[in-house]
Amino acid sequence: MVKLGRLNTLRNQIFIGFLLVMLIVLALAGFFMYDRVSVLLRNSAERHIQQIAVQTTGKLEALLRQIDMLATQVATNGSVQRMLSQEQAGQRTSFDERQSLQQIASNYQAYVTGIRSLELYTTDYRRLFPLDDASLNSRIPEEWIAQADREQGRLVWIGLDPHDSDVVIAIRRVRLMDRSYSHGGYLTVRIERNYFELTESSEREDGLREAMVLLDGEGRAIASNFSPASGVQDKLARGEETISVDGSSYLVIRQQSETTGWMLAILMPVDYSTEGISVLRTAIVVSGVVGGLLFLVLTFILSTMITRPILNLMKAMRGARFGSLKPNQNTSATMEIDELNNTYNQMVAHLNELIEVVYQKEITQSRTELKALQAQINPHFLFNTLEAFYWALEDKGEEELAQIVVAMSGLFRYVIGRPDEEWVSIRDELEHAERYLQIMGMRMVDRLSWRIEIEEACRNVPIPKLLIQPLVENAILHGVEQKIGQGEVVLRVQAAERSGYTSVMVTDDGPGLDESTIRELTKAIAEGRSLSSKGSGIGLANVERRLRLYYESRTTGLRTYSREGEGASFGFEIPNEYGGEKNDENDIDRG
Template sequence: MNRLGRFGSFNTLRNQIFLGFMLVMVIVLALVGFFVYNQVSVLLQNSAERHIQQTAVQAAGKLDASLKQVDTLSAQVSTNATVQRFLTQETEGQPISFSERQSLQQEVRKYEAYATGIRSMEIYTTDYRRLFPLDEGSLESRVPGEWIALADSGQGRLYWFGQDPKEPDLVIALRRIRLIDESFAHGGYLLVRMEKSYFDLTDTSAASDIREAMLLYDQAGHMIASNFHEDVDPAYILEREGETLTLGKEDYISVHKQSAATGWRIVMLTPVDYTTEGISVLRTSILVSGAVGALLFLVFSFILTTMITRPILQLIKAMRGARFGTLKPNKATSSTMEINELNNTYNQMVDSLNELIEVVYQKEIIQSRTELKALQAQINPHFLFNTLEAFYWALEEKGEEELAQVVVAMSGLFRYVINRKDEDEWVTIADELEHAERYLTIMKMRLLDRISWRIEADDRCRKIMIPKLLIQPLVENAILHGVEQKLEPGKVVLRVEPSAQPGYTRISVSDDGPGMDEEALAQLYEAMERGHSESSKGSGVGLANVGRRIGLYYSAEQGGLNALQVESRKGSGTTVSFEIPNDGKGEIR
């Protein structure tokens, strides 16, 4: 399957970047949403609690204002001139007549007409006898004695007791009447009976759509007013100030406020759902905002990952073209510096590979030229070897041992050169020295006393690997251009020794031929640089090919002119040398 076809797999760069971005976005949105939710929910809850407290304060203020009106009205009745006169008579021991009591009734009725919620006002003497209404009755039979004592301690202040013991629908307030003309002496009592509906606090809410319930209790825990839809236990309500109450199937927050004028307690019951209503809206808003943000980030992340991975996919497509034998640079560009750098690196690699392919091609050409004669001898190698073997046995029978040894040397020489197996491209230095020795043996047979030779090799260097047929051309060159150019006998010395540079081996071939002057030596280097063979007789591959092969098999710094070092002086002979690393086979670079 085409790897690009597996675009949907998780391990693609695009999906990993995309999922990474999404994971970071989800974490950021979750943290921001959690922080905002906590902070704003606390603010909303505090705001709701402040609103409830403010509503309770307003309700208490409304109650106090209503009580103030009744207090003012009762004070006016207490200070009325007729009321003051009749009560003064009573304290002086002059009971008022029935007609006077009727006139007193008319005075009180005038005040009752100006007030709302007042069921009646009753006036009593200091000895608790009732002057108004006109029926006979006493204050002691109307209210408990401790209430009378509290009114006496109030020094003329209106004292609110709460629910009427005899009529639960009414609320009682009592004040002591003080006689102004008698130095505010005790003159009697004024009893005010109020309708409970007067204390309905429903309209005190500033916001009519809020579902708060208001309950008003007196000091004894009797309910004075309530707009709650169910009957509740006063003890359960009053004992849990500031707590969350469960009434019916709903939870309520309880807020208490006490009236300074009466001591009565206002209880605000607010559904918990109301206080958390804004939090629910906030939670929904955060979730919707998070979903929209995640969707937008999803789209933008998809676009961004596409912009990042598209040039990479184009580069992969260009690299796959190498499977078909074509290495072409990728001309696509990107606005991202890293992608451009990757593309430039690939193009440089393509250029290097193309150069390397050319180098390998040149190596093959040189290798073919080097072994051209050997390839020609492969037409029928078995015939050649059998013929040489027949010569060897014929010479042995005739006692020509020297000639027989030459034939053996030629046979070994041909076998070494003709063998073209790929695994024999690299040989040890010992193998190369044996081949050079066979070649020198044959040359000794041809030149007789005109040549002498010597091979000096360090045993530590014999097992080092070296390209095949790298030393014999230098020996051949020394004989052709050194020994054969002299009239007197000549000498060839082949040396293999460790180099002064650690990890390298130095191989040199010296002759005592006529040598070269500086001009001829410069021409030789120039010819080596051009790649022309220096063999005038057409045998061997020449110094140029040896130098190029060394450069191809080892580093570029050893190639061409720098691979071989030629030292020569006119009349003093010539030495050709090169160095190779000891770490085994080289690699074409």
């Protein structure tokens, strides 16, 4: 797993990703090109074979027309017409007349190579030339003689001679021109088989790719580039488009001769038709390999160009673990990498500044803590001084003043003693408020009376320190002192209507507040500012802010109830279980 993780680097990802993309592109392009070009090459090879077939068929037709013209000239020869007319009239042709045909046949045969012999027969199948007693029906099947009769003087191509496989026979009916083209006899042309060899042997020695097979109407091979033992005639007769001969596969193109009805088959080696495809395949493979190698090298160089600056940046970042944040001095020609390097250098500069600031703050904090330790001497001096006043007043019998000094001592000790103590119990907070009321009662003589009401279950509820005393102070300053005559402050702590909550309410019987003043006071408390230049309302704003800080959304905040001429009430609700357990410790201390 660790080895795989080491291989999973940005450089390897870029390298492998680009390589896969290139291979996919090359494969798709090669496949598409191979598919399209191979189709074009096959079509081109087929068109080439078709062209060869057309040319070969044209050559065959030219040879056939040459024989047809020769037979026509012989059949219309005057001597031949005269002798056949005599035979039709019942006059036998003499031996000398028949012998004269030898010279006529020799003259015509001299014009066309490949003709073995010309034979002339009467209507009753007797042979006039050559000079023997053979009959036509002994040389040619009756069906072909009947075919010649039906063609009315046109040349009929029979095919291979049944008695001599090296000879091709053609027959035509001779019509007598001076007797209204009546039947006068038959002319047969015996042609050498090699006359129809449409390809020369020298072409095969030079590497002729095409092979030719000419089959007569009965499927016998008149001309062929293959040996009879190859069985190519049978395979062609089955109509197969691709045949195998002597271990080689050939693509077959067939052409039917309109003149003879013979079939000309052009055989093209399959290897020839796919030779261009093989070359194309080799070219694509070579191009793919060369392109892949070039892309491999270029991708390696590109991935190195991208990852090397990142590695240098990583080395610079690792130095931060050893406490040295130094900028990376290496630059890159790539704009994005260079911008990343500049951003890192800016971050290093900013972090160094922050480190310096934190270092200076730590020094300042150490000095402040030292001063705080030194300042702890002053409260002890104050408490000791108040204790001395208490004992002096006690000795002189000033018990009321002595009790005031004790209250002041407890007040100061609660306010400035143990500054790290944030949470107290409601019992402690009420005792502090009571000491404050005692001191204010001495100052106001008989004008101030107070009453503290608390349910027993609420005494140990935790509460932030100095949260109730500002409400008491506000009730005296803005309630009782603003009233003519004696005033009363009631501090009431009880269970709230909501389960699990405690309600704290401070009520005075002062002049109260009108609606506009209440709205302004509520707005000032929410904004954390004083309602007037004398500081009215700042204590209430502090209570509201501390409630929100300590209890967040679990408190309703500071609530105000007042009607003009009927006094005012300020209070809040807090959850019972919040802020830590300090109640048991207080009970132990008080015990």
